[in-house]
Amino acid sequence: xxxxxxxxxxxxxxxxxxxxxxxxxxxxxxxxxxxxxxxxxxxxxxxxxxxxxxxxxxxxxxxxxxxxxxxxxxxxxxxxxxxxxxxxxxxxxxxxxxxxxxxxxxxxxxxxxxxxxxxxxxxxxxxxxxxxxxxxxxxxxxxxxxxxxxxxxxxxxxxxxxxxxxxxxxxxxxxxx
Amino acid sequence: xxxxxxxxxxxxxxxxxxxxxxxxxxxxxxxxxxxxxxxxxxxxxxxxxxxxxxxxxxxxxxxxxxxxxxxxxxxxxxxxxxxxxxxxxxxxxxxxxxxxxxxxxxxxxxxxxxxxxxxxxxxxxxxxxxxxxxxxxxxxxxxxxxxxxxxxxxxxxxxxxxxxxxxxxxxxxxxxx
DNA sequence: TATTGTTATACTCTATAACTATA
DNA sequence: TATAGTTATAGAGTATAACAATA
Numbered sequence: 001x002x003x004x005x006x007x008x009x010x011x012x013x014x015x016x017x018x019x020x021x022x023x024x025x026x027x028x029x030x031x032x033x034x035x036x037x038x039x040x041x042x043x044x045x046x047x048x049x050x051x052x053x054x055x056x057x058x059x060x061x062x063x064x065x066x067x068x069x070x071x072x073x074x075x076x077x078x079x080x081x082x083x084x085x086x087x088x089x090x091x092x093x094x095x096x097x098x099x100x101x102x103x104x105x106x107x108x109x110x111x112x113x114x115x116x117x118x119x120x121x122x123x124x125x126x127x128x129x130x131x132x133x134x135x136x137x138x139x140x141x142x143x144x145x146x147x148x149x150x151x152x153x154x155x156x157x158x159x160x161x162x163x164x165x166x167x168x169x170x171x172x173x174x175x176x177x
Numbered sequence: 178x179x180x181x182x183x184x185x186x187x188x189x190x191x192x193x194x195x196x197x198x199x200x201x202x203x204x205x206x207x208x209x210x211x212x213x214x215x216x217x218x219x220x221x222x223x224x225x226x227x228x229x230x231x232x233x234x235x236x237x238x239x240x241x242x243x244x245x246x247x248x249x250x251x252x253x254x255x256x257x258x259x260x261x262x263x264x265x266x267x268x269x270x271x272x273x274x275x276x277x278x279x280x281x282x283x284x285x286x287x288x289x290x291x292x293x294x295x296x297x298x299x300x301x302x303x304x305x306x307x308x309x310x311x312x313x314x315x316x317x318x319x320x321x322x323x324x325x326x327x328x329x330x331x332x333x334x335x336x337x338x339x340x341x342x343x344x345x346x347x348x349x350x351x352x353x354x
Numbered sequence: 355t356a357t358t359g360t361t362a363t364a365c366t367c368t369a370t371a372a373c374t375a376t377a
Numbered sequence: 378t379a380t381a382g383t384t385a386t387a388g389a390g391t392a393t394a395a396c397a398a399t400a
Contacts, residue, residue, distance in 0.1 A: 169346070
């Protein structure tokens with residue numbers, strides 16, 4: 001579907017550019033330059049849930065990244081911290097499975113979170129192959145702050161699509177969490 | 178949020194693995210290995226629209242890729258073909274902007290679609306810097322088939338979340354198309 | 355033998371910058 | 378100068394395979 005995932009660094013994206021004149025020409029085709037974005041037909045795309053969901057997901061991640069930019073926490077990091085916080089002692093495999101992250105990728109995510117002293121890997125007493133994951137004291141404090149910022153982000157979502165729609169959405173998609 | 182986006186090449190992903198026994202132990206902690214996925218608390222994550230949307234988007238893309246696997250068309254390719262089909266003569270910049278794809282990335286996408294003779298880049302008569310994009314005859318025929326498969330995919334979505342919920346979703350997210 | 359964490363590789367996607375040819 | 382298409386590079390993220398330690 002469509003791309004473009006990260007922060008809009010220049011933050012001008014779709015503001016006031018394009019005066020939005022001219023309907024499409026009489027004849028057969030359009031003469032390229034003067035065709036505005038929202039005059040370009042989406043055709044079948046408009047009826048595909050995946051297209052809308054993808055565009056929305058991009059918007060929502062951008063807002064999350066922007067809102068938690070000051071603390072340098074991205075959505076995946078937030079989800080890992082949250083799950084460890086709620087289930088201390090979990091193994092890496094368990095976290096990876098629960099969140100649908102590759103275990104190979106989780107290794108790097110945890111390396112970074114451990115370097116920032118938010119998470120610690122303890123040797124499991126019962127199975128010495130695995131690590132028991134815990135938040136550090138600092139991690140718990142930090143997570144509380146991240147949560148407040150994430151709640152702010154969530155308010156942005158509610159503003160964007162409406163409070164009731166947000167709740168309806170959560171309900172419709174509850175099977176996917 | 179959570180990762181894991183592409184085709185499950187080996188297609189075993191989450192089938193029948195995990196017998197799903199044991200409730201969590203009595204004592205203080207859990208002894209890692211025997212904690213099943215759905216016993217792991219999500220905590221704040223469950224209330225975040227972004228998390229659910231991300232998981233849903235992964236599911237929906239996987240189904241799209243699987244359903245259109247025989248014709249080797251991925252969501253982004255489908256969106257590009259659809260927009261060109263509905264707006265012949267469009268420039269690369271216009272397509273990129275409309276779909277939120279980087280123009281640098283669209284170059285490669287079009288290279289591949291042009292090699293498969295689904296799309297052709299014609300020199301624009303009015304602005305020799307730009308290309309006028311068109312579907313080839315073959316591209317039009319192929320797109321009709323892709324559309325039928327995409328409709329099948331869309332029926333999978335309706336089965337998964339319910340017909341009415343799918344429509345509600347499209348309505349809620351209509352601002353993002 | 356199988357599993358956990360790890361390392362490494364390849365491929366997709368995103369974000370940028372720079373180049374060229376035009377305007 | 379600015380824009381369209383292109384090339385190149387760096388960084389996430391994903392998919393795999395393989396290895397060491399342990400079960």
